[in-house]
Amino acid sequence: MNKARHTPSVLETFPVEKGELMIGGIPITRLTKRVGQTPFYAYDRRNITQRTAYLRKHLPDEIHLHYAIKANPMPAVVQHLAGLVDGFDLASGGEMRVALDTGMSANNISFAGPGKSVREISSAIAAGVTLNLESATELETAARLGEKQSTKPRVAVRVNPDFELKSSGMKMGGGPRQFGIDAARVPAVLKRIGELALDFQGFHIFSGSQNLRPEAIIEAQEKTFALAYRLAGDAPSAVYKLNIGGGFGIPYFPGEQPLDITPIGERLNDLLEEKAKQLPEAKVIIELGRYLVGEAGVYICRVVDHKISRGQVYLVTDGGLHHHLAASGNFGQIIRKNYPVLIGNKMGSSETETVSIVGPLCTPLDILADNMALAKATVGDLVVVFQSGAYGFSASPHHFLSHPPPIEVLI
Numbered sequence: 001m002n003k004a005r006h007t008p009s010v011l012e013t014f015p016v017e018k019g020e021l022m023i024g025g026i027p028i029t030r031l032t033k034r035v036g037q038t039p040f041y042a043y044d045r046r047n048i049t050q051r052t053a054y055l056r057k058h059l060p061d062e063i064h065l066h067y068a069i070k071a072n073p074m075p076a077v078v079q080h081l082a083g084l085v086d087g088f089d090l091a092s093g094g095e096m097r098v099a100l101d102t103g104m105s106a107n108n109i110s111f112a113g114p115g116k117s118v119r120e121i122s123s124a125i126a127a128g129v130t131l132n133l134e135s136a137t138e139l140e141t142a143a144r145l146g147e148k149q150s151t152k153p154r155v156a157v158r159v160n161p162d163f164e165l166k167s168s169g170m171k172m173g174g175g176p177r178q179f180g181i182d183a184a185r186v187p188a189v190l191k192r193i194g195e196l197a198l199d200f201q202g203f204h205i206f207s208g209s210q211n212l213r214p215e216a217i218i219e220a221q222e223k224t225f226a227l228a229y230r231l232a233g234d235a236p237s238a239v240y241k242l243n244i245g246g247g248f249g250i251p252y253f254p255g256e257q258p259l260d261i262t263p264i265g266e267r268l269n270d271l272l273e274e275k276a277k278q279l280p281e282a283k284v285i286i287e288l289g290r291y292l293v294g295e296a297g298v299y300i301c302r303v304v305d306h307k308i309s310r311g312q313v314y315l316v317t318d319g320g321l322h323h324h325l326a327a328s329g330n331f332g333q334i335i336r337k338n339y340p341v342l343i344g345n346k347m348g349s350s351e352t353e354t355v356s357i358v359g360p361l362c363t364p365l366d367i368l369a370d371n372m373a374l375a376k377a378t379v380g381d382l383v384v385v386f387q388s389g390a391y392g393f394s395a396s397p398h399h400f401l402s403h404p405p406p407i408e409v410l411i
């Protein structure tokens with residue numbers, strides 16, 4: 001049995017008062033009444049604000065901080081972040097509508113993702129959003145649609161780098177990928193951009209996600225700058241934007257420690273000094289999703305049954321995989337591990353019980369906690385899944401089994 005524990009920093013994100021978890025200063029039972037139903041997601045705006053302030057403190061001032069909306073597209077969350085970050089990164093036309101509704105300047109919005117539709121490309125051009133080109137086909141489509149609109153579309157080249165971000169939860173660069181244009185093909189693409197009526201902005205180099213090792217992130221950043229310098233030699237104009245990706249992870253599972261960003265910030269100072277010589281016009285962008293919002297969110301569901309099967313205690317809840325696929329272990333995990341989970345209205349309880357928490361779906365995949373020692377719970381108690389602010393609500397199959405959807409609130 002693995003004795004590793006969830007990092008305490010995760011559980012200390014939300015304070016406890018009188019045995020109740022406090023979310024945005026509100027006791028969990030009262031918040032549940034206010035929301036009017038379980039299950040629901042609650043996001044703490046103060047936590048998001050503090051997180052961005054912490055990042056700014058540890059990263060060089062010159063870094064432009066972008067939010068990758070994919071992590072949590074709730075309009076109220078995106079609106080809150082609009083006042084905290086320097087720009088947004090999009091991965092669909094739907095996200096573009098949410099982003100533009102906040103009033104964020106289109107000049108600070110970029111749109112990545114393979115297979116952009118003609119309609120998405122056309123809207124992005126009309127809005128003035130920068131298209132991070134993922135293929136030669138997109139390049140030609142953008143030029144054709146720009147001509148129709150009598151505008152020069154803003155474009156950047158998303159590069160599939162010739163290296164990868166080591167020890168990442170998800171690798172998105174290096175080797176064959178559906179993302180970006182292979183580094184070796186980029187010079188030809190840059191030449192073509194120069195021939196067409198396109199407004200070249202720069203490069204987008206995203207190598208991976210969910211990384212907890214500063215040395216791996218630093219190494220990828222060093223290689224990213226070096227690659228950008230090499231490619232810039234073939235660029236049709238100066239490089240104005242250099243998006244170096246992100247990949248900052250958060251601890252989800254027992255034994256994982258929070259990412260130390262201090263050494264990343266320190267090394268970036270040197271890298272930016274060199275950048276000032278090599279690409280003086282380029283502003284450097286870091287794009288982050290889960291690091292900004294992941295820890296600010298909890299998923300709350302209610303115990304509807306307590307049953308025992310051959311000695312194993314099950315808490316059955318009204319929430320599960322259909323609302324929170326990632327916590328069930330079915331969103332990219334190879335071996336299922338428990339997210340941090342607690343009984344939110346019994347935080348002071350000393351009586352514990354080892355339980356498995358499952359949802360109401362008729363599938364054995366519907367697990368929220370497997371064999372965890374938690375405060376002894378009964379029907380009506382509130383199960384809290386932490387680290388749920390990113391890739392929760394919007395990354396789950398709400399329609400599976402036709403149960404009602406959860407609510408989302410920003411507190």
Ligand SMILES: *Cc1c(COP(=O)(O)O)cnc(C)c1O
Pocket residue numbers: 068070071089091112206209210245246247248287288289290291390
């Ligand atoms: C998904 C994605 C992100 C966000 O990743 P996080 O792990 O949430 O920080 C950023 N950039 C691109 C291009 C992405 O596809």
